[in-house]
Amino acid sequence: MSEPPESWNTLDPVVLAWQGDADDQDALAEELFEIRSAIEPLAASLAARRGSDAEHAQIRAAFSHMAEEHATAEAAIEADISFHLQIFQAAHNRFLLPVSSVIRAALTISIPKTMKTFGGLQHSLKMHEAIIDAIEARDETRASEAATLLISATYQRNFSLGENGAAR
Numbered sequence: 121m122s123e124p125p126e127s128w129n130t131l132d133p134v135v136l137a138w139q140g141d142a143d144d145q146d147a148l149a150e151e152l153f154e155i156r157s158a159i160e161p162l163a164a165s166l167a168a169r170r171g172s173d174a175e176h177a178q179i180r181a182a183f184s185h186m187a188e189e190h191a192t193a194e195a196a197i198e199a200d201i202s203f204h205l206q207i208f209q210a211a212h213n214r215f216l217l218p219v220s221s222v223i224r225a226a227l228t229i230s231i232p233k234t235m236k237t238f239g240g241l242q243h244s245l246k247m248h249e250a251i252i253d254a255i256e257a258r259d260e261t262r263a264s265e266a267a268t269l270l271i272s273a274t275y276q277r278n279f280s281l282g283e284n285g286a287a288r
Contacts, residue, residue, distance in 0.1 A: 149233070150279055152226035157271045159219055160204070163211040164251055164267035165260040171210030176256050179206045183252050187245055197231045203248060207255070207267075233278055247273060 167179070182203040190196040201224055208220040234244070247270040254262035 146279075149226065149229045152222060152229065153271065153275050153278070155219075155222050156226050157268070157275070159216060160207075160223065160271055161264040161267040163208050163213075163216055164255060164263040166211035166213055166216070167207045168255045168258050168260045168263040170212040171255065175206070175210035176252075179203065179210060179252050179255060182206045183248055186248060193232065193235060196235065197228065200231055200248075201227045203252075207251070210255070230274065230278055234274060244270065244274065 167175070171179070182199070186196075186199040186203050188199070190199065204223050204227060205220050208216055208223065211217075247266065250266040251263060251270065254266050
């Protein structure tokens with residue numbers, strides 16, 4: 121007997137991966153974005169406060185890798201995901217770290233959609249760079265605001281625009 125969806129641990133990476141094949145991809149992606157908007161600004165703020173200089177350098181390296189040309193879309197997606205997950209590592213919060221599987225799932229669903237609409241990651245590089253600049257400056261407020269801006273802009277691109285880029 122299978123359990124109803126309401127009883128699933130939706131944050132479990134296996135459940136998240138399985139839901140990635142569900143029919144309601146847009147609804148799933150939107151719900152994952154809602155979680156991102158709640159936790160990523162906090163992670164960026166904590167990374168600015170708690171992250172070591174070495175961890176900040178790892179985030180900067182992940183950003184640099186993101187900015188490079190990639191041989192495949194999958195490599196570009198992994199570079200973007202690495203950037204975000206490095207921030208979670210540098211936040212040093214034992215309860216945020218397990219939630220990073222949600223971030224991975226959200227990005228795995230949203231980045232291909234964004235890349236299809238905008239032809240790559242170039243459109244968001246300045247926003248990603250603003251996050252690492254604020255983290256390196258140890259400016260918690262600016263790091264949180266930069267993360268909020270990135271997520272909000274990405275949400276708008278993915279859910280407020282039609283297939284031709286026009287507002288819905």
